[in-house]
Amino acid sequence: MAVERFQIQVPDEVLDDLQYRLNHVRWPDQLEDSAWEQGTELSYLQSLVAYWRDHFDWRVQEEKLNRFSQFRSNVDGIDVHFVHERGKGPNPLPIILTHGWPDSYLRYQKIIPLLTDPAAHGGDPEDVFDVIVPSLPGFGFSSRPDHRGVNNFHVSEMWAKLMTQELGYNKFAAAGGDIGSGVTRYLAANHPELLVGIHLTDIGIIRDLMTAQDLVGLSEEELQYKKNAQEWLALEGGYISIQSTRPQTLAYGLSDSPAGLAGWMIDKFRAWSDCKGDLRQSFSEDELLTHIMIYWVTNTIGSTARMYYENSHSLPPLGRIEVPTAVALFPADILLPPREWAVRHLNITRWNVMPRGGHFTALEEPELLVKDIREFYRPFRTFPEKLE
Incomplete structure (x- = not known):
């Protein structure tokens, strides 16, 4: 399939079914004073x-989303949905932005303009x-993989094909957070010739540091990270455990109950954002x-959860990244990485700690993120290679 225009058009029967389910929720109880x-x-x-x-009103939101230039293209047997907005100005630099879970390509809707x-x-x-801005395979309006092995590495290979073969760019920028950070790092590690630089808002959970037995040579910051990561996984990592081991079991309930789906996702939007316990401080309803x-x-809740299974069972090792790398850390994000570890594993040329914001960076603090992206990529705009 060549690149084809795409518009969101949810059938009325899907919305009617949702309305019925919202009218007939069976609620559990909750212990008094247990709050969150x-x-x-x-x-x-x-x-x-x-x-x-x-x-x-979904139709109002649907109309807003359809103002973006959206497309689909088949890459490695998966129909990839993506936004492709052309820049208004001289010599635009192409950039691919990759989202994570439990968000979607909408993570970046505020920063696109x-x-x-x-x-x-x-x-x-x-x-x-x-x-x-593509939707990850199995997320949103991209089709669901029908085979195993679609992990961060596989997606990075898909993105390389999307950008070069489908869209015709031979040099571009890449940025991401959450799963998007992993995809972006694999893209940089395996296709450095395509990238001018990568911009990350996190480096994921550093498992080799968290599980390290030999502590000789680790800095105080790295030792503290190891302790924090172990504590965080024990207290907050239940979703990782089930999505990495039993995504299919989880999918039945969450695919059948909109209230259940909302409860599963909202827990993370509150815990990972800089809302200070009040979701309304960071997000509207x-x-x-x-x-x-x-x-x-x-x-797609089942196929999105499966991404955790694939990343836990089939990811190849990731070597040192030599592509120039910017890291913008938002203070309320999950497990901020030690700079020493990052410098050993990535070619860090910019390291910036933001004054506020959490995991959902582009949603929470779009102006701060855009400023950092603009400043990081400004020097790379003088490279001689043809961009498009």
Whole structure:
């Protein structure tokens, strides 16, 4: 399949079925005064579901999403959905942005116009980008893989083909967080000739450091990371354990219950963002529900959870990355990496700790993230290779 235009058009029967389910939720109980201690709080979720049932308008959100230039193209047997917005300015630098879980390509919706039309948003027109934002395989409007082995490495190979063979770029930038950080690092490790530089908002959970037995030579910061990571996984890593081992078992309940799906996802939006315990400080109800709807209307919670299984069972080792790398750390994110470890494993040329923000960087602090991306890539705009 060549690159084809794509528009979101959810059938009425899917929305009618959802409305029925929202009208007939069977709620569990909750211990008094437990709040969020044992997971998503009952009263909050009931309030969100009531808003979903009575006020949320998917057709309004769908129309907004369809304002982006969207496409699909078959890469390695998977129909990849992606936004491709051309930059408005001289010599735009192409950049591919990769999202994670439990978000979607919508992670980047706020920064797309800032990157593609900087002059219209108080920026320098020389900082213009062509922006490509794909949906990971099995996420949202990309098709679900029907075979094993679709992990971060495999996706990075797909992105290389998408950018070069399908879109015609021979040199580009790449950025990402969460799963997107892993995909971006594999892309840089295996195709350095394609990349001018990579921009990361995290380095994932550093398991080789967390499980290290030989502590000789580790810095105080690395030792503290090891301790923090072990504690975090014990207290917060239950979702990793089940999605890495039993994604199919999890999928039945979450594919059948919109309230269950919302409860599973909302727990992470609260815990990983800089909302200080109050989701409304970082996200509107419409923002949260639009993300949840992407999972619901495409029935992809099972295939998204399977990505954890594949990354746990089939990822090849990742060597040192020589491509120039920027790391922008947001203080409320998960397990901020030790700089010493990062310098040993990546060619760090920019390291910036942000004043605020959490895991969902582009959603929470779009201006801060865009400023960092613009500044990092500015020197690379003078390279002689033809961009497109």
